[in-house]
Amino acid sequence: GENVEQHPSTLSVQEGDSAVIKCTYSDSASNYFPWYKQELGKGPQLIIDIRSNVGEKKDQRIAVTLNKTAKHFSLHITETQPEDSAVYFCAAHHRARGTYKYIFGTGTRLKVLA
Amino acid sequence: EAGVTQFPSHSVIEKGQTVTLRCDPISGHDNLYWYRRVMGKEIKFLLHFVKESKQDESGMPNNRFLAERTGGTYSTLKVQPAELEDSGVYFCASSQSPYEQYFGPGTRLTVT
Numbered sequence A: 001g002e003n004v005e006q007h008p009s010t011l012s013v014q015e016g017d018s019a020v021i022k023c024t025y026s027d028s029a030s031n032y033f034p035w036y037k038q039e040l041g042k043g044p045q046l047i048i049d050i051r052s053n054v055g056e057k058k059d060q061r062i063a064v065t066l067n068k069t070a071k072h073f074s075l076h077i078t079e080t081q082p083e084d085s086a087v088y089f090c091a092a093h094h095r096a097r098g099t100y101k102y103i104f105g106t107g108t109r110l111k112v113l114a
Numbered sequence B: 001e002a003g004v005t006q007f008p009s010h011s012v013i014e015k016g017q018t019v020t021l022r023c024d025p026i027s028g029h030d031n032l033y034w035y036r037r038v039m040g041k042e043i044k045f046l047l048h049f050v051k052e053s054k055q056d057e058s059g060m061p062n063n064r065f066l067a068e069r070t071g072g073t074y075s076t077l078k079v080q081p082a083e084l085e086d087s088g089v090y091f092c093a094s095s096q097s098p099y100e101q102y103f104g105p106g107t108r109l110t111v112t
Helices: none
Strands: A004-007 A010-014 A019-025 A032-038 A045-051 A056-059 A062-067 A072-077 A086-096 A099-104 A108-113 B005-007 B010-013 B019-024 B031-037 B043-050 B053-056 B065-068 B075-079 B088-095 B107-111
Touching (some): A004 A086, A010 A019, A032 A062, B031 B075
Antiparallel strands (some): A032 A045, A086 A099, B031 B088, B065 B075
16 A cells, blocks of 8 residues: 655754655655644644645745655755654545545654754 | 634543544635644645535545534534544644645544
């Protein structure tokens, strides 16, 4: 079946440094890639997304890049802050039989050390 | 605008018992999804409603799971009888378009 691989599973960075999380997807027909942030005790929150007709998208300290040929996409967080500590999930939009769903990666636990 | 709400936030039941989870989507969102995350693994798709119709239930583990969406508003997910492997966090999400799904806080289910 379709799957999304996400790396690393855990990531620790010093406050102010950058963090990069990478995902690879298998369904070449996927055309939408959201990133979610899940804080303790809360549900996943959509923080940024990218569509397949765009190579990069930026929103303040967060950016996402997409390489459709290689089927890779990445989340970049610059100038990390303690409040960025959370579990981050990537997902690929999968369409089949007239319906659609997300295929998620396994998550990355990011710790920003003050 | 209120977000997706789920009830209860936690549920602890014994093997063989029945549990019903509820999800209230964002008002006006025709698409409603159920997902589950088992400890340390990915968030896995269970099923997708469009209004009151099940569009895709390919992710439902087995016939012990029953989802309904009466009148195209809130949805319930019933597990009967519950087994140990059903433990996990059950998320509901809703969307207006095929994209941008908004998630609820989840229900943590523990089967002992």
